[in-house]
Amino acid sequence: MRNLVTFLLLVLVFSHALTMTMGYRDEDEDEDWKPEREWEREREREERGGEEEEDERSGRGEEKFLLQDAKRVVKTEAGDVRVITSVGGRIVDRPMHIGFVSMEPKSLFIPQYIDSNLILFVRRGEARVGCIYKDDLVEKTLKVGDVFRIPAGSVFYLVNTGEGQKLHIICSIDPSESLGLRAFQSFFIGGGSYPTSILAGFGHETLSNAFNVSSDEVEDILNRQQDGPIVYISDSHAPSMWSKFLQLKEQERLQHLKRMVEFQQEPQEQEQKTWSWRKLLNSVFGAEDRKDTRATRRSPDAYNIYKRRPDFKNNYGWSVALDGSDYKPLKHSGIGVYLVNLTAGSMMAPHVNPTATEYGVVLRGSGRIQIVYPNGSSALDAKVKEGDVFWVPRYFAFCQIASRTGSFEFFGFTTSARKNRPQFLVGASSLLRTLPNPELAASFGVSEDRIRNFTDAQSEAVILPTAAAAPPDKTDKYEKKIAAKFEKLPNMVRNFGNDMIMGFD
Numbered sequence: 001m002r003n004l005v006t007f008l009l010l011v012l013v014f015s016h017a018l019t020m021t022m023g024y025r026d027e028d029e030d031e032d033w034k035p036e037r038e039w040e041r042e043r044e045r046e047e048r049g050g051e052e053e054e055d056e057r058s059g060r061g062e063e064k065f066l067l068q069d070a071k072r073v074v075k076t077e078a079g080d081v082r083v084i085t086s087v088g089g090r091i092v093d094r095p096m097h098i099g100f101v102s103m104e105p106k107s108l109f110i111p112q113y114i115d116s117n118l119i120l121f122v123r124r125g126e127a128r129v130g131c132i133y134k135d136d137l138v139e140k141t142l143k144v145g146d147v148f149r150i151p152a153g154s155v156f157y158l159v160n161t162g163e164g165q166k167l168h169i170i171c172s173i174d175p176s177e178s179l180g181l182r183a184f185q186s187f188f189i190g191g192g193s194y195p196t197s198i199l200a201g202f203g204h205e206t207l208s209n210a211f212n213v214s215s216d217e218v219e220d221i222l223n224r225q226q227d228g229p230i231v232y233i234s235d236s237h238a239p240s241m242w243s244k245f246l247q248l249k250e251q252e253r254l255q256h257l258k259r260m261v262e263f264q265q266e267p268q269e270q271e272q273k274t275w276s277w278r279k280l281l282n283s284v285f286g287a288e289d290r291k292d293t294r295a296t297r298r299s300p301d302a303y304n305i306y307k308r309r310p311d312f313k314n315n316y317g318w319s320v321a322l323d324g325s326d327y328k329p330l331k332h333s334g335i336g337v338y339l340v341n342l343t344a345g346s347m348m349a350p351h352v353n354p355t356a357t358e359y360g361v362v363l364r365g366s367g368r369i370q371i372v373y374p375n376g377s378s379a380l381d382a383k384v385k386e387g388d389v390f391w392v393p394r395y396f397a398f399c400q401i402a403s404r405t406g407s408f409e410f411f412g413f414t415t416s417a418r419k420n421r422p423q424f425l426v427g428a429s430s431l432l433r434t435l436p437n438p439e440l441a442a443s444f445g446v447s448e449d450r451i452r453n454f455t456d457a458q459s460e461a462v463i464l465p466t467a468a469a470a471p472p473d474k475t476d477k478y479e480k481k482i483a484a485k486f487e488k489l490p491n492m493v494r495n496f497g498n499d500m501i502m503g504f505d
Contacts, residue, residue, distance in 0.1 A: 065371055065380040067098065067359075067389040073183075076228030079103035079160075083173065084389050085183045093357050093394050094415040096335075097173035097183045101158070103127075104166060108233045109158035110225075111189040117174040117333045118150040121305075121411060123363065125167035131156035133299040140299075145306035147322065147337055149329035152177045155189060159233070170361055172335055172413040192225030303327040305339050305411075316346035317402075317463040324417035336414035342367065342402035347466040350399040351424040353414070358392045360412035367408040371398040397425060401466065428461035 067084045074081035079102050086095035099118075103109065103125075111130075120129070120142070127142045132155045141161070142148055150156050152174075160167040173184050191197035199207065200222050204215045211218070225231070303322065310318035321338045324331030336356060340348060350370075362384050369390050371380040383403075384390060392398045394415070402408030414420055424430045432440065432455040441451040458464060 065369070065390055065392070066382060066384070067391060070100070070389075071183075074229050076230045077104075078107035078228070078232045079109070079167075079230035081230075083183050086175075087391070091393050094334075095175055096357075096359055096413060096415060097175060098359060098361065098389055098413075099169075099171040099173050101169040101171065102166060103158065103160040103169075103230055104232070105160055105162060105164050106233050107160045107167075107230055109230050110191065110195075111155055111157040112186050112229070113153050113155045113189070114184050114186050115152055115175075115178040116184040117152045117172075117177065117335070119172040119174075119330070119333060119335050119337065119413065120146075120148045120150065121170045121337070122146045123168040123170050123411075125160060125162040125165045127167050127169070128159040128161050129156060130159075136299075138299040140302055142302050143304070145304045146302040147305055147327065148302040149300070149333055151332070170411065172359070174333060174335060176334075186229070188229065190225060192223050194226045195229050197222060300327075300329045305337065312462050314460065314463055315343075316460065316465050317342040317348075317407075319348075319463070321414075321420060323419050325419070330417045334415070334417045336417050336420060337412075338414065338420075339411045340400070340409065342400065342408040342463060344402055344406050344408075345404045345466065346402050346408075347464045348400040349424050349427045349430070349462055349464050350397055351422045352397050353392065353394055353420055353422050355394070355418060356414035356416035356420055357394045358412060358414050360390050360392075360410045362386050362388045362390075363409045363411050365406050365408040366403045368401040368403075369398065370401070371396055424462060427458050427464055430455070430461075 064087060067087070070082040070084045072080055072082050081102075082100045084098045084100075086092060086097055088095075097116075101109070122142045122144050124144060126144075128139055129142055129148060129150070130137060130139045131150055132138075140148060158167075158169075175184060179185050186195075187198050188195045189197065189199075191200070202210075204218050207213075207218045207222075208215045303326070305320055305322060308320050308322070308326075310320050312319050317340065319338065319340045321336065322330060323336050324334075327337075330336060338358075342348060350372075364386055366383065366385040368383050369380060369392075370378070371392055373379045374395070379396065380390075400408070400410065425432065437448045437452055440455075441448045444451055446454075
């Protein structure tokens with residue numbers, strides 16, 4: 001009897017624990033986006049036979065697939081940085097944030113390193129990027145269309161070299177190596193009261209001894225800069241420190257950065273090093289040490305995506321995709337890059353990315369993005385314009401449609417540096433053309449002749465003409481309004497108008 005009571009108590013405790021566990025799991029799932037919940041809601045809506053949830057469901061789709069919450073993380077007179085963070089949940093195979101850097105003419109994004117890999121894409125303007133590559137300073141000139149990688153932990157700086165032109169850069173921010181504190185974490189080499197240099201975390205006595213200078217000199221240097229992470233370097237705006245820094249020769253800038261980085265990374269070894277704070281001050285503010293003439297190591301160049309021959313091109317548009325075999329630095333990041341241009345009224349045929357999630361930024365024009373859930377229901381059908389950001393999960397079917405008003409161009413990143421090989425569902429190169437007709441016909445419940453005629457009707461591939469599917473522009477709306485009013489006129493007046501039109505023809 002005692003054993004039976006003990007057994008029943010154990011069952012009761014186990015059942016209670018299981019109930020609590022299921023309860024906590026449900027609460028956790030409510031915080032993440034689960035597409036299966038969307039499918040369940042869709043089935044419930046269909047069973048009710050109503051469409052009262054259509055607007056609500058569409059709104060949720062736009063919130064998930066259109067990334068609209070751009071947060072400004074840097075704002076100064078000389079420029080700003082905005083970041084759109086990746087959505088959470090199990091549907092994201094690899095999180096990626098999208099950054100937008102805007103810099104005024106003759107401005108500098110001061111030396112720093114961050115805890116994430118960056119892929120830069122120059123949208124407008126020209127830039128000079130300097131970064132540490134295998135212990136040497138490498139500087140590259142970047143122009144419109146250039147793609148360039150900055151590894152996590154690598155010190156770099158950006159200069160807007162365009163004459164009288166703003167610099168606009170779009171970048172992917174890969175947080176796979178990040179500290180997880182936020183979208184990304186900057187560690188500023190230079191700085192003062194704003195931003196604060198990483199050197200400021202060490203005591204003044206420590207810095208004074210390590211660099212062999214007085215505490216007053218340390219305090220003066222570490223409190224001078226207060227204009228923010230992006231500063232002017234023109235004579236009328238710039239702090240003299242950054243102006244003189246950029247006037248130094250390449251090897252001298254290298255030594256300047258290495259001294260600071262080496263100190264903060266290995267402070268216990270600095271007493272054995274030959275660098276001194278006074279030599280640093282002399283190189284930046286005074287006499288220039290020109291003895292170091294080592295040649296910089298060969299580093300990867302930028303890759304201009306606009307100069308690449310399109311992977312696909314027809315009368316309705318073209319597309320380019322870069323992977324690790326085209327540009328080796330992408331292989332190290334595991335990120336791909338693509339660019340698509342659709343002519344007015346054309347469509348990137350419905351397709352699936354089997355190996356990567358896709359993030360896109362509209363560069364020019366407007367159009368529509370349509371994404372489909374695995375159960376065949378619409379996940380997103382939304383109009384997008386220049387500056388909008390969207391993403392498409394791996395395996396989800398989708399298409400892009402250009403409006404009739406002009407070309408539609410979008411650029412983006414994929415979460416794989418391998419060849420993506422998208423699987424097209426419609427067109428001359430589609431999966432439906434490849435599958436055997438008997439099995440395909442049986443799956444749709446029609447005859448082989450009918451399915452063959454259906455799949456062979458489209459003679460174009462990849463990018464298709466589809467003016468009827470494109471959203472009408474404002475001119476079409478005005479024409480419809482005029483036609484409607486014209487039809488309401490008395491017959492005599494309307495006939496007179498038609499006669500006048502025929503006379504002009």
